[in-house]
Amino acid sequence: MNLPPLFVLAPEAGIFVLRSNDAHSAPHRQWGTAILFGLEGAVTVRHASGSARGRIVVVPGDVPHVTSSRGPLASVVLDADHHRATFRALARRLPFALESSSALAQMVAVVARGKGAVARGAEQAVAGLLPTGSAxxxxxxxxxxxxxxxxxxxxxxxxxxxxxxxxxxxxxxxxxxxxxIPLRRWLLWRRLLRSLPLMRAGGLAETAAASGFSDQAHLTRTCVRFAGYTPRQLANALASHG
Missing domain, CATH: 1.10.10 (Arc Repressor Mutant, subunit A)
Structure with missing residues (x-):
């Protein structure tokens, strides 16, 4: 499965889907729950207390970690403000592996399509694994x-x-x-989410200014800190989705 990078935004539902090949993220801690699907092989998540490895790995919100995968990876992030029930259910837990052949097969099919209702399909796949919804x-x-x-x-x-x-x-x-989460970090997360749709058009300096960051470097640091990837990497994936 050799597919171009893909990044799908559904901010109204608080869900974001990123597909990447041979993924290796920088250390980061997203404000929300991340569900990682190894589309062809296992995903490894390393954190301060150890690691979790499997075809599906759940990373609770605000846990510092690094993600690696030798094959294509699909990451589904549930924003904690929209999916507070999920965040609370996993509070104080460390990353852990899950087994669900049906959810994995559904996710493989969803990201292979590359267009259409990717976010909706990802949300349905995740709903069978974890409690979702607001609180x-x-x-x-x-x-x-x-x-x-x-x-x-x-x-x-x-x-x-x-x-x-x-x-x-x-x-x-x-x-x-x-x-x-501390208020200052919450504000940075919201600014990052606000910047994501603007990245599609390029012009990262303009995106940073329009989103409330002091400059492009501030946007880049925040993006890597929360997402594990640079704005340019995410912008390229957004462009691939069209």
């Missing part, structure tokens, strides 16, 4: 903050904290406790 954040103040940040991220944190009648320190502590 309330559990604190009305943080839920309100998330709504404010979606529409007015450019406002400094003290402005949002004042609206909530809380100190900035209290907001940061609450956010980390309820969402599961």
């Amino acid at each position: 309330p954040v559990g604190d009305g103040r943080i839920a309100r903050l998330l709504d404010m940040l979606e529409g007015e991220e450019e406002h400094p944190l003290p402005v949002h904290a004042a609206r909530l009648k809380l100190s900035t320190g209290h907001v940061s502590t609450l956010f980390h406790a309820r969402v599961g």
Whole structure:
């Protein structure tokens, strides 16, 4: 199976699908659950406490790791904000292998098509393996903050904290406790997601500026930190998908 790179975005569903050949990622920790499918052979995920190896490997959110595969690999990432139930179900777990011949066969068929409902097919394959779907954040103040940040991220944190009648320190502590990630890292993740559709047209410096990064280097560092690949690698995969 020698297929061109493929990167499919479905941000409205909080799902992203990346197909690569002979994959070797940089160390990274995505904000969401990653399900890795070895399309022809095993996938190996190395982390601080050991490794997991199999045709299907699940990487819980925010776990630093490196991925390698000698053959083609399909990665399905479920954004933690859209799939909070999945993130919570796997909290404090390390990467682990799963066996499901039906899910693997479905994923092989989905990515081989290369076009069409790739994200939907990937979501169906994953649904048979893990609990999926949204869940309330559990604190009305943080839920309100998330709504404010979606529409007015450019406002400094003290402005949002004042609206909530809380100190900035209290907001940061609450956010980390309820969402599961420090607020600053969450903001970087959201900016990265916002940048992904813009990469299709090229112009990474323009993409960085439009997404809220200080410059192209900042975008590149953030992309590698969260995704394990450079913006150029992802842009090429997006272009292959058309």
